[in-house]
Amino acid sequence: RRRLAIARALAVEPRVLLLDEPLANIDPTARKTLRLELAKLHRDLAVTTIHATRNAADALALSDRLAVTGGGRVLQVGDPDELYHRPSSRAVAEALGPANFVPVGVVEVRDLGVVVETEGGHRVPVAGIGAFHEGSRGLLVLRPETLSLVEAAMARGPGIPGRVALRVFEGARHLYEIEVGGREPVRVEVPSSGVIPIFRLGDGVRVEVSSDTVVLIPETAR
Known part of the structure; x- marks a missing residue:
């Protein structure tokens, strides 16, 4: 069902694709598989994608540029590797994984x-x-x-x-x-x-x- 919804969205050849928690409520093994498929789609189709998620693994794996938000504001923006290894605050560090x-x-x-x-x-x-x-x-x-x-x-x-x-x-x-x-x-x-x-x-x-x-x-x- 998730694959079908994404395929329909891509069929119209959008300039920008908005994904809101596309991998939510999926068991961990299937989630990893679909995460890889989304990464390959982004690589092959080169469609600008805005991906909203609360899952740190999804955010880090599927982004070229990452924004961490909290309390209704943007806390830090940058390369995923930079934000993970060089967070500017405790909130950013906690949002992206155990610390x-x-x-x-x-x-x-x-x-x-x-x-x-x-x-x-x-x-x-x-x-x-x-x-x-x-x-x-x-x-x-x-x-x-x-x-x-x-x-x-x-x-x-x-x-x-x-x-x-x-x-x-x-x-x-x-x-x-x-x-x-x-x-x-x-x-x-x-x-x-x-x-x-x-x-x-x-x-x-x-x-x-x-x-x-x-x-x-x-x-x-x-």
Whole structure:
């Protein structure tokens, strides 16, 4: 039925196509298949398409340019990759997928970034920041798939120590929740490749953070 509706809309060769939640209420497997079909249609027909959706995966997969809205206004506009990895606010980050938000303060300003300190006293470098000064308050935005886990005793790089509070196996990946002494646990996604060690509940670990993938937003940018 969805395919037929889209085919009818395309039959008149529109200059602009408006799609309002075309993949809503479809089971996840079929949704992925139809998402690929829509992407191929857009590629082959080159029809300008305005796609309205509340689903982050649909928005990221089917857009060349993406606008995130909230509260009746546009919050951020840009390339999907840019908005996902460099959100300007917590609302934008949350709209596009799972993220951890860690309150921090800026303790050092460098030529190519800043160093921030968590409420637990752990320091993390952040690259490419120009609008912050020493003493600024902010939120670290940490996407779960950009983080890694190592045994606490083996830790070498910048990161946040904690303990495994939860592990869920999802076939292609393990989802962890790490208690770090803050307000909320930090979620980490790790591929289940068989090469990366599996941690158990209560294990002491370190959440390793790359300065190139972490984002710092102002504390007021909600």
